[in-house]
Amino acid sequence: xxxxxxxxxxxxxxxxEQLGLQGDxxxxxxxxxxxxxxxxxxxxxxxxxxxxxxLDLSGSNSDVLxxxxxxxxxxxxxxxxxxxxxxxxxxxxxxxxxxxxxxSEWEDDGLGALFAEDGDSAWEVWEADEAxxxxxxxxxxxxxxxxxxxxxxxxxxxxxxxxxxxxxPYLRPEDYKRMQxxxxxxxxxxxxxxxxxxxxxxxxxxxxxxxITHNMNAFMKSLFESTIEIMEDAGQDLGSFxxxxxxxxxxxxxxxxSDYDFGTxxxxxxxxxxxxxxxxLCNLVHQRxxxxxxxxxxxxxxxxxxxxxxxxxxxxxxxxxxxxxxxQAPGFDAMMLHAHGDEGEEVGQEFTESQxxxxxxxxxxxxxDGPSKSGxxxxxxxxxxxxxxxxxxxxxFKPHTTLPTDRIDIKGSFLRIPTLxxxxxxxxxxxxxxNTWDRIDEMAARKxxxxxxxxxxxxxxxxxxxxxxxxxLRLRLHAHYGAEIDYAYLDTDAxxxxxxxxxxxxxxxxxDSEVRRLRxxxxxxxxxxxxxxxxxxx
Numbered sequence: 001x002x003x004x005x006x007x008x009x010x011x012x013x014x015x016x017e018q019l020g021l022q023g024d025x026x027x028x029x030x031x032x033x034x035x036x037x038x039x040x041x042x043x044x045x046x047x048x049x050x051x052x053x054x055l056d057l058s059g060s061n062s063d064v065l066x067x068x069x070x071x072x073x074x075x076x077x078x079x080x081x082x083x084x085x086x087x088x089x090x091x092x093x094x095x096x097x098x099x100x101x102x103x104s105e106w107e108d109d110g111l112g113a114l115f116a117e118d119g120d121s122a123w124e125v126w127e128a129d130e131a132x133x134x135x136x137x138x139x140x141x142x143x144x145x146x147x148x149x150x151x152x153x154x155x156x157x158x159x160x161x162x163x164x165x166x167x168x169p170y171l172r173p174e175d176y177k178r179m180q181x182x183x184x185x186x187x188x189x190x191x192x193x194x195x196x197x198x199x200x201x202x203x204x205x206x207x208x209x210x211x212i213t214h215n216m217n218a219f220m221k222s223l224f225e226s227t228i229e230i231m232e233d234a235g236q237d238l239g240s241f242x243x244x245x246x247x248x249x250x251x252x253x254x255x256x257x258s259d260y261d262f263g264t265x266x267x268x269x270x271x272x273x274x275x276x277x278x279x280x281l282c283n284l285v286h287q288r289x290x291x292x293x294x295x296x297x298x299x300x301x302x303x304x305x306x307x308x309x310x311x312x313x314x315x316x317x318x319x320x321x322x323x324x325x326x327x328q329a330p331g332f333d334a335m336m337l338h339a340h341g342d343e344g345e346e347v348g349q350e351f352t353e354s355q356x357x358x359x360x361x362x363x364x365x366x367x368x369d370g371p372s373k374s375g376x377x378x379x380x381x382x383x384x385x386x387x388x389x390x391x392x393x394x395x396x397f398k399p400h401t402t403l404p405t406d407r408i409d410i411k412g413s414f415l416r417i418p419t420l421x422x423x424x425x426x427x428x429x430x431x432x433x434x435n436t437w438d439r440i441d442e443m444a445a446r447k448x449x450x451x452x453x454x455x456x457x458x459x460x461x462x463x464x465x466x467x468x469x470x471x472x473l474r475l476r477l478h479a480h481y482g483a484e485i486d487y488a489y490l491d492t493d494a495x496x497x498x499x500x501x502x503x504x505x506x507x508x509x510x511x512d513s514e515v516r517r518l519r520x521x522x523x524x525x526x527x528x529x530x531x532x533x534x535x536x537x538x
Contacts, residue, residue: 158183158291168280170234182226183288187295189219197256198479205471206437213254217245217337220260220285220305224338227285231277238281239274240267240341242348246308250333251435253419253471256478260289263310263334265319265351267343282307316347320354324362324427325385332423333434358382359430367432370446376428383428387536390424394533399525403518404490406498408510410477411486414470414518417525418463421532425450437464450531459531462524469521473514480508490515 157176161183193215202208224243231238246261248254262285264278289305311322324332334355336348356367362382364372376383397416400408408414419436426439429448433439444451444460451460477486489495489507499507510518 158294161287161291168284170236171230172234175230175234178230179227179284179288180291182230183291184295186219186223186288187292189222190292191296193219194256198482202472202475202479205468205475206435208475209254209471210252210435212256213249213252216254216260217249220245220262221338223285223288223305224281227281227288228340231281231284236277236280237274238277238340239270240343240347241265241270241278242336242340242344242351243338244310244334244348244351245337246334248333248419249337250335251419253435255471255474255484257482257484259484260305261308262305262337263308265310265316265347267341267347268315269343316350317354320351321358324355324358325381332427335434359427363428363430365430367430368446369430371448371452386424386428390421390532390536393420393424394529399529400522401526403515403522405492406490406494407502408488408490408518409486410470410474410488414466414521414525415474417529418467418470421528425532436467440464449535450528459524459527463528466521466524466528469517473518477508480506488514 157180161176161179197208197212197215200208228238242265244250244263244265246263248258249261254260262282264282266275266278270278286305286307311319311326323334334351336352339345339348359382360366362377362380364377393416397412397420399417400413418440422436422439422443425431425443425448426433429443429446431439431442431446431448433442440451440460440463444457447453447456450456451463473488474486477488478484487502487504487508488510489499489504491509491511495507495509
């Protein structure tokens with residue numbers, strides 16, 4: 001039976017417009033997923049369309065689609081619905097990413113036009129794919145088996161994603177291709193928001209850090225959601241769990257290129273197999289961040305998604321308590337990023353509530369209480385852990401009494417002292433505020449040492465000023481280097497020699513004003529260090 005040609009419902013110009021190839025400049029996401037064309041394939045699993053220049057538009061819609069390397073809907077005995085059935089789930093992922101670009105949560109942070117520019121990486125990948133397509137088109141005698149092997153080709157998939165294949169054998173070639181395409185979408189999001197912040201005003205670092213953290217939380221939540229969907233489509237059951245952001249994530253103090261620390265807390269009813277799948281999810285998210293870095297290449301230094309194994313106990317309460325007592329535990333600061341499964345929200349809430357109840361019981365202080373008149377509870381495991389950790393921090397991080405003449409480590413010598421010291425002081429006094437500035441204010445209001453009394457209030461003000469100076473400079477360093485590099489150099493012969501020794505071809509050179517401000521911050525941190533070392537934790 002002779003097949004009827006597809007009806008020509010559109011002019012060829014209208015067809016190109018529908019494909020996003022005529023009129024306005026195609027957006028990167030349109031190049032990745034042509035609107036209105038279903039079942040189109042390429043070596044990466046989805047067609048990347050070339051620009052429309054040079055196309056012959058005198059023929060039918062089918063002729064134009066043939067020139068683009070696409071099948072017209074209905075060819076090969078398939079209708080347009082059945083032709084796209086195998087792709088429907090992965091299409092939904094990209095649909096969701098495009099929807100996220102206009103979601104009000106993103107728009108609040110100026111991310112409403114995520115795909116408006118910087119599409120070079122998508123087009124560069126297309127050019128590589130197009131060259132492969134041209135090589136294949138010269139051979140018209142490909143067998144069915146050879147065509148099938150081309151569909152299974154993973155050469156375009158990031159090696160970072162393929163590294164996990166031995167740990168996740170259930171993932172199919174199409175799953176890796178789907179993750180690669182999704183990584184390209186996430187790379188566009190990350191590049192857009194980082195560029196926006198890099199050109200911004202850092203003079204109010206507390207608010208800037210909070211905005212950066214909010215954006216990275218949304219980015220990571222999206223990455224988790226798409227990874228979970230891929231795993232579940234491949235037949236994995238992850239049960240119920242909550243993803244917790246840890247450390248600077250929970251404090252809202254992430255820099256432009258700070259590592260993203262996270263861990264998971266599972267429902268106690270999960271099976272061992274479900275727990276194994278959650279572990280695989282964390283590993284895969286870590287690898288997918290590396291795949292995004294592959295796409296961005298040398299243009300930007302992408303921090304890692306660091307998977308922290310929270311303690312494994314029988315109940316959520318025990319996990320929460322253990323996270324607060326382990327030496328230098330990352331769970332000191334934790335917030336729920338994402339919940340999955342019927343019990344996921346409940347798990348995250350129980351973890352937070354269990355931490356709060358344990359802190360009150362172990363410190364003998366309710367939120368808002370002043371210093372305890374009876375002293376700390378005897379045998380408090382939490383206070384012992386906080387005291388040991390604080391002592392380790394005092395031994396590891398010391399302020400400059402005089403500034404170096406060559407290079408300054410802003411993170412190690414300026415930010416570690418107020419953030420880590422305050423974290424341990426806040427833990428041992430059951431301080432409810434989440435970021436370092438607010439914790440200092442709460443401790444001063446509650447008359448807790450070292451910020452008690454008139455002298456303590458002055459120290460609190462000077463410590464917050466040191467935070468402002470140090471965090472603002474750290475943001476400038478990240479914007480300058482395009483990576484998590486926290487070294488600034490003095491405008492001296494020693495500074496230039498040190499930069500050369502560090503192989504820094506474009507070092508950040510401190511100006512006179514920045515040096516003066518760092519001297520002010522350093523003097524305040526010397527005083528803070530002396531007071532904290534004197535009082536300890538009792």
